[in-house]
Amino acid sequence: MTEGAGLISPVTSPPVHDRGGGSPERGGELHGLNDAQLLDIFKTMYTIRRFEVTMERSHQAGDLYGPFHSSMGQEAIPAGVCAALRADDVVASTHRGHGHAIAKGAELGPVCAELWGKATGYCGGKGGSMHIVSTEHGFIGQSPIIGGSGLLATGAALSFDLKGDSRVAVAFLGDGAVGQGVFHETLNLAAIWRLPAVFVVENNGYAHSFRADQMQLNPDIASRADGYGIPGVVVDGIDVFSVYGAAAAAVERARAGDGPTLIEAKCYRWRGHNLGDAEHLYRERSEVEEARRSDPLHRFRQAVSGRLEPAALAEIEAAVDREIDDAARFAAESPFADPQTALEGSF
Amino acid sequence: MREISFIEAVREAQAEALISDDRVFIMGQEIGSYGGVFRATQDFVRRFGEHRVRDMPIAEQSMLGAGVGAAVMGMRPIVEVMFMDFVACGMDAIVNHAAKMRYMSGDQLRAPMVIRTQGGSGTHHGSQHSQTLESWFLHVPGLAVVVPSVPQDVKGLFKTSVELEHPVLFVEHRALYRTTGPVTDPVAPIPLGQGVVRRRGDDVTVAAVGKSVHQALAAALEMEEEGISVEVIDLRTLVPMDVELVLESLSHTHRLVVAHEAVERGGWAGELVSRVVAEGFDELDAPPLRAGSKATPIPFARELEAAMISDERLIARRVRESLDLAEHSA
Ligand SMILES: Cc1ncc(C[n+]2csc(CCOP(=O)(O)OP(=O)(O)O)c2C)c(N)n1
Ligand SMILES: [Mg+2]
Numbered sequence: 001m002t003e004g005a006g007l008i009s010p011v012t013s014p015p016v017h018d019r020g021g022g023s024p025e026r027g028g029e030l031h032g033l034n035d036a037q038l039l040d041i042f043k044t045m046y047t048i049r050r051f052e053v054t055m056e057r058s059h060q061a062g063d064l065y066g067p068f069h070s071s072m073g074q075e076a077i078p079a080g081v082c083a084a085l086r087a088d089d090v091v092a093s094t095h096r097g098h099g100h101a102i103a104k105g106a107e108l109g110p111v112c113a114e115l116w117g118k119a120t121g122y123c124g125g126k127g128g129s130m131h132i133v134s135t136e137h138g139f140i141g142q143s144p145i146i147g148g149s150g151l152l153a154t155g156a157a158l159s160f161d162l163k164g165d166s167r168v169a170v171a172f173l174g175d176g177a178v179g180q181g182v183f184h185e186t187l188n189l190a191a192i193w194r195l196p197a198v199f200v201v202e203n204n205g206y207a208h209s210f211r212a213d214q215m216q217l218n219p220d221i222a223s224r225a226d227g228y229g230i231p232g233v234v235v236d237g238i239d240v241f242s243v244y245g246a247a248a249a250a251v252e253r254a255r256a257g258d259g260p261t262l263i264e265a266k267c268y269r270w271r272g273h274n275l276g277d278a279e280h281l282y283r284e285r286s287e288v289e290e291a292r293r294s295d296p297l298h299r300f301r302q303a304v305s306g307r308l309e310p311a312a313l314a315e316i317e318a319a320v321d322r323e324i325d326d327a328a329r330f331a332a333e334s335p336f337a338d339p340q341t342a343l344e345g346s347f
Numbered sequence: 348m349r350e351i352s353f354i355e356a357v358r359e360a361q362a363e364a365l366i367s368d369d370r371v372f373i374m375g376q377e378i379g380s381y382g383g384v385f386r387a388t389q390d391f392v393r394r395f396g397e398h399r400v401r402d403m404p405i406a407e408q409s410m411l412g413a414g415v416g417a418a419v420m421g422m423r424p425i426v427e428v429m430f431m432d433f434v435a436c437g438m439d440a441i442v443n444h445a446a447k448m449r450y451m452s453g454d455q456l457r458a459p460m461v462i463r464t465q466g467g468s469g470t471h472h473g474s475q476h477s478q479t480l481e482s483w484f485l486h487v488p489g490l491a492v493v494v495p496s497v498p499q500d501v502k503g504l505f506k507t508s509v510e511l512e513h514p515v516l517f518v519e520h521r522a523l524y525r526t527t528g529p530v531t532d533p534v535a536p537i538p539l540g541q542g543v544v545r546r547r548g549d550d551v552t553v554a555a556v557g558k559s560v561h562q563a564l565a566a567a568l569e570m571e572e573e574g575i576s577v578e579v580i581d582l583r584t585l586v587p588m589d590v591e592l593v594l595e596s597l598s599h600t601h602r603l604v605v606a607h608e609a610v611e612r613g614g615w616a617g618e619l620v621s622r623v624v625a626e627g628f629d630e631l632d633a634p635p636l637r638a639g640s641k642a643t644p645i646p647f648a649r650e651l652e653a654a655m656i657s658d659e660r661l662i663a664r665r666v667r668e669s670l671d672l673a674e675h676s677a
Contacts, residue, residue, distance in 0.1 A: 065471050065649070066470065066472060067470075067471075067476075117647060117649060117651075118648075123647075125651055126474070126646040126647060126648065126651060127647055128648070129647075130472075130475070130476070131474065131475075131647065144475055145432070145433065145435075145436065145475050146405045176404070179404030179406045180406055207405060208376070208384075209377055210402065210404075214402075215404040216404075278381070281380060281382070282380065282381065336650050337646070337648035338650070339650050339653065341651065342641070342643060342650075342651040342652070342655045343641055345643075346642065346644060
């Protein structure tokens with residue numbers, strides 16, 4: 001994994017399952033991030049982790065219903081990417097998007113309420129887990145139609161270009177999206193118009209039951225960028241600093257008017273595709289256990305040891321735990337979506 | 348008679364097609380070793396091999412478009428579109444290619460393929476995973492549209508569909524997958540365009556397909572207690588549509604309600620109603636009414652969905668309106 005200046009270069013990526021065991025050096029330097037920024041990044045990652053765990057449990061209790069896609073194990077990617085963004089930049093996401101919303105600043109209470117179909121959810125219960133939107137935070141939506149987030153971000157970037165804004169649009173995509181024709185149209189369009197966009201493919205090893213190398217003879221997704229004349233970068237998606245470094249460079253390039261970058265973040269989907277997925281049909285328990293030893297939170301702790309006090313991290317954990325309790329309480333105490341509103345908001 | 352579930356019927360129907368015709372093969376996402384997200388192809392890879400049960404990347408346009416190419420060269424593809432909403436991603440292949448091949452080519456090329464898909468509300472998948480879109484396809488000459496409601500019909504209609512010389516859209520409602528019903532062994536092919544009377548009644552005819560047939564039957568049962576007698580017709584296919592059967596029924600009920608889960612505006616009920624008005628105006632004692640969903644996207648939350656989706660309460664309401672027992676409300 002390369003860092004800093006070496007980021008924007010063709011990179012040969014390791015196979016998905018070879019992550020080299022997580023040595024403390026892997027994160028390399030901390031990209032000049034100050035303590036407050038480091039703590040913020042940790043807070044984001046830990047929040048996403050706790051949120052996913054809590055929401056998954058709330059399914060058993062019956063508060064959460066409908067499909068649920070956990071982003072556990074992938075927290076470093078939204079945390080690293082969004083740390084490189086301004087508040088007025090925008091993010092488009094996928095069906096696995098709770099982490100993206102949280103990292104972009106969405107508040108936990110209304111996100112939780114949306115997942116539980118409550119009136120106080122960001123979309124008043126109309127959206128649910130796969131359609132969170134918070135324009136206030138530049139979170140412009142999720143596309144569970146695979147591949148859709150790419151064009152949403154491209155169009156947003158086009159609007160910034162037309163208006164002369166210095167804002168940047170980021171699309172998160174899954175490795176499965178690479179199979180869609182629209183993925184290629186998206187990259188080409190953003191490339192020829194040099195749009196201020198960044199495409200982040202979270203290669204979590206699987207598109208539902210399929211490993212990326214089963215559906216693509218060239219499993220190096222970042223290398224696709226060559227075909228469109230834009231930079232393609234592979235980063236270790238377990239390491240938030242690698243992600244941050246690549247994202248910061250890509251965002252800077254986009255803001256400077258030099259066009260889009262394709263970032264492939266290698267990671268691993270810890271949970272089944274969704275709740276109730278028959279995971280045993282396509283992967284061994286041992287593979288999951290092995291992969292879970294590369295924990296982005298653990299990797300962070302190693303990288304900042306000697307720099308941040310463990311007590312400071314513990315304090316954040318305790319605060320986040322309280323915030324999540326508060327969010328769940330807020331959602332629990334909120335009324336269900338008002339049937340009257342069902343017929344409002346279309347036209 | 349054997350009692351099987353709707354999804355078992357789908358599975359058996361496809362397996363029988365694979366067994367009896369070696370031109371048949373299946374393409375779709377997660378249909379191979381995973382066995383289909385709804386288990387419609389469970390165990391198929393073992394039974395029929397990976398070359399006939401083909402897992403696809405997430406690429407609807409490719410699987411539908413390549414299906415057309417294979418079909419014109421003499422194969423009989425079954426293409427599974429995981430959620431009906433995703434047909435939008437492969438619309439060009441269906442509408443501009445599959446449907447028109449035979450006609451445009453002066454009958455040199457034919458695209459005999461079955462496009463299987465499932466849709467509908469009730470599982471809280473949100474606006475992009477819950478739609479009922481079969482009405483779109485009535486507007487495209489060259490496509491048959493089949494919407495079965497019971498296991499026996501799944502098998503009988505599928506048998507016919509794979510043997511036809513033109514493309515067929517085969518639409519399943521996922522809320523029916525676990526429902527069960529008797530099946531004969533073997534199941535005789537059911538010709539497209541033949542509806543069936545599911546319940547005899549004297550006062551109002553309700554015409555429906557798929558899940559709405561079950562809701563119409565439930566509404567009919569409920570209204571029986573009020574002394575209202577409802578006849579329920581299951582059209583089974585929308586293209587071709589058995590308007591004759593509806594007219595026959597109207598000759599004794601003289602009142603019609605057409606029920607579907609699809610949005611009422613622009614839905615296929617409008618087509619049936621206009622045919623009935625044109626061909627059976629004299630039979631009608633009341634304006635024909637539609638029981639479809641409100642014109643909004645399908646919301647996630649239970650309470651919101653219930654407020655806009657067509658269901659048995661709406662069907663019952665329309666029946667009463669038709670009998671002048673209630674005011675009509677849109
Ligand atoms: C157009 C379309 N086709 C198929 C699906 C069904 N589907 C939902 S998620 C998924 C796998 C996505 O894999 P990937 O892009 O790698 O994202 P991940 O789930 O790993 O986050 C599939 C096939 C869909 N949602 N949209
Ligand atoms: Mg994936």
